Amino acid sequence: MTVEIRALLFDLDGVITDTVEFHYLSWKQLTEEEGIPFSREHNELLRGLSRRESLAVILNGRAIEEAVAEDWMRRKNDYYLRYMNDMTPADRLPGVTELLTEARAAGAKTAVASASRNAHAVLERLELLDLFDAIVDAHCVVHSKPAPDLFLWAAGRLNVNPRQAVVFEDGEAGVAAALAGGFRVVGLGQANVAKAHVLAPDLSNVTLSWVAKQLEAIGTLPT
Numbered sequence: 072m073t074v075e076i077r078a079l080l081f082d083l084d085g086v087i088t089d090t091v092e093f094h095y096l097s098w099k100q101l102t103e104e105e106g107i108p109f110s111r112e113h114n115e116l117l118r119g120l121s122r123r124e125s126l127a128v129i130l131n132g133r134a135i136e137e138a139v140a141e142d143w144m145r146r147k148n149d150y151y152l153r154y155m156n157d158m159t160p161a162d163r164l165p166g167v168t169e170l171l172t173e174a175r176a177a178g179a180k181t182a183v184a185s186a187s188r189n190a191h192a193v194l195e196r197l198e199l200l201d202l203f204d205a206i207v208d209a210h211c212v213v214h215s216k217p218a219p220d221l222f223l224w225a226a227g228r229l230n231v232n233p234r235q236a237v238v239f240e241d242g243e244a245g246v247a248a249a250l251a252g253g254f255r256v257v258g259l260g261q262a263n264v265a266k267a268h269v270l271a272p273d274l275s276n277v278t279l280s281w282v283a284k285q286l287e288a289i290g291t292l293p294t
């Protein structure tokens with residue numbers, strides 16, 4: 072079976088850049104101020120979840136008023152923006168530049184599909200806007216990951232069928248979203264990506280032909 076890859080769809084946080092740590096530190100500051108327990112282990116569960124969903128997980132069933140929730144999300148984002156504003160192209164994760172450059176030279180389309188409302192600003196800091204044909208973020212869809220909507224919206228923007236697109240994800244919710252959309256999925260890192268079709272520690276040494284070979288080796292995916 073030959074696998075044709077016409078598009079690469081990237082999650083942003085934890086795939087293109089290590090903003091996972093910045094999200095963690097920002098939630099940590101808020102939860103310390105509010106006396107809510109929150110650990111790095113907790114933070115792993117938040118990969119790919121929207122700001123509101125993340126707060127719900129942190130609150131662990133505790134109900135708070137909507138005005139309080141909005142205030143807490145605003146404060147968390149203010150803390151996050153302080154970290155984000157210091158980002159530079161040096162904050163691209165290993166292999167990102169090489170894979171994007173290879174994809175574009177090969178004529179494959181590229182998109183970011185992120186649950187973050189800060190995706191555009193982060194890509195701007197990383198000076199990566201020009202390397203993507205579409206940037207799809209939390210402003211584009213109602214249902215965030217694990218719903219497939221962000222990835223399906225991105226595939227539509229690129230005019231490709233999900234079966235011809237590969238998603239790169241580092242979070243359980245994102246892998247679930249991509250699988251639900253019918254995409255081929257490369258799971259990065261170790262945290263909760265075991266259901267992806269192909270696994271890699273990060274994007275270093277990940278090339279189009281390597282991904283195609285891995286998918287061909289599985290051989291059971293419908294085309």
Ligand code: BG6
Pocket residue numbers: 083084094117118119120121122125148185186187188189190209242
């Ligand atoms: C996802 C991150 O990409 O974006 C989550 O993995 C984050 O940790 C979510 O909560 C929402 O981001 P933002 O920037 O809109 O608060």
Ligand code: MG
Pocket residue numbers: 082083084085086118119240241242245
């Ligand atoms: Mg992520």
